[in-house]
Amino acid sequence: MTYKPTIGLEIHTELKTAQKMFCGCSNDPEEKRPNINVCPICLAHPGALPTINKEAVEKVIQVGLALGSNSPAGESKFDRKNYFYPDLPKGYQISQFDAPLCVGGNLNNIRITRIHLEEDTARLLHSNKDDSSLVDFNRAGMPLMELVTEPDIKSAEEALSFVKELQLILKYLGVSDADMEKGQMRCEVNISLSKNDKLGTKVEIKNLNSFRAVGESIKYEIERQTEALEKGEKIVQETMGWDDIKKKTISQRTKEESHDYRYFPEPDLPPLDLTKLDLENLKRDLPELPVQKRERFIKEYGLTSQQVELLVIDRFAGKFFEEAVSELQTTNDKLLTNLYNYLTSDLFGLISQTKIGYKDLKITPENFAELMNMIDKKEVSTRTAKDVLKIMLDTGRDPLEIIESEGLKQISDESGIIEVVKKVISENPKPVEDYKKGKENAIQALIGKAMGQLKGRANPESLKKLIKENLR
Secondary structure, three states: OEEEEEEEEEEEEEEOEEEEEOOOEEEEOOOOOOOOOOOOOOOOOOOOOEEEEEEEEHHHHHHHHHHEEEEEOOEOOOOEEEOOOOOOOOOEEEEEOOOEEOOOOOOOOEEEEEEEEEEEEOOEOOOOOOEEEEOOOOOOOOOOEEEOOOOOOOOHHHHHHHHHHHHHHHHHHHHOOOOOOOOOEEEEEEEEEEEEEEEOOOEEEEEOOOHHHHHHHHHHHHHHHHHHHHOOOOOOOOEEEEEEEOOEEEEEEEEEOOHOOOOEOOOOOOOHHHHHOOHHHHOOOOOOHHHHHHHHHHHHHHHHHHHHHHHHHHHHHHHHHHHHHHHOOOOOHHHHHHHHHHHHHHHHHHHHOOOOHHHHHHHHHHHHHHHHHHOOOOOOOHHHHHHHHHHHHHHOHHHHHHHHHOOOOEEHHHHHHHHHHHHHHHHHHHHHHHHHOOOHHHHHHHHHHHHHHOOEOOOHHHHHHHHHHOOO
16 A cells, blocks of 8 residues: 655754854854853853844844745744753743744745744763763753744655755855754654545654755655554654664654643743844845856856756855856857866865865966966867866966976977877887777877877877878
8 A cells, every 4th residue: 555755844953143042152063162151041040031132033034034934923922842851951942832933935845834943952962881961051042943844745855855955045044054963953854654645643753963864764764654554553643763873763752742842922031023123134135045046057157957056055166166257268168168177077176185175275266267268278288287287276376387387388389299199100009000900999099198298288189180190
């Protein structure tokens, strides 16, 4: 029997603000010393009163604007979500219940239910040696955005696509680094299987901190629930964890309902009048979003969707590409393709090999474009250009200076090539014989030999033409 998966996502993201959500402590996720960024408010000392971080509110509103969300009647508020856990010092979490900052929206044709703002919990550190646990309160009170989708997702692939695109948007907006490995973006999956359009029992998988975990846990849970239903077993509404080693979901507790948290309005914080925010200014500050960049790059540069995707995902690559294109002396299709290929293959390959960070890259877009212009004008061969690029990476020198000082300028004068061609033909009788027998590819060996002696400075087409003429 075929069962239809119904999937919804809850995605938590730590916001990049100067201070924590309800106090003046530094919001520094990179702080390694435990319990440094703390105060009576985020440690929940008696009588300590919270205040609202306006920067965090504005960042959530910007995310909502980017996703087509609306604010509910211009008013929002905070609520107390009551539950006990060792990493929650107050015994409740300040969150939002029935009046979130943003309602509605859409991403990848997946409807968004709400986007709300809350405070993060502390971080628990567990020891396997003596079964002890330590608490680091540096994270307690950090502004945490939660985005909830409608159950519109039908597969692990759709879920992954949504999470990846959301992460990209958050980075473009600058509201979060959204690094899943560092816990700055965490995903929870709600999944049920339906038969004959009748929804099944919902199971939640908590705290998924990688794209792989999201995809694998959904696929596993679909298989698990399918097998259980086929056996006539009932699915229990519960909260599951994901064991990344055993590749299976693990039951943690029965699933709570919203009434179990006994939500009520936070008495220490006033309602938020969102009409007092400068929404027009927040809209103007929205950057070009990934979907807009894709459309523009395809239209302006004639790139394929696959080529554009790399430049969209890697914002440095996109910026470098555009700045280099602006320095080209002409923008024919061949030159643009050349630039793209040298950037994404040769230059980024060298960056990966040398482990040079983008901030330390010595090659400027202007110098990179100059090298592309020289290739286009046949002043340097494509083979030599790769060597020049390596020297540029190491030294930051101008390509023209490198080519002139190293004697790498392409030889286009046939008189400077003919003697090398004759020598290569006389010293390599086997490929000469093969070529004369009709093996056309044999000429490549001769071209390679000649290029080696000319240190890659010959024009490949001129060289091929001369070799053919001297083989007659």
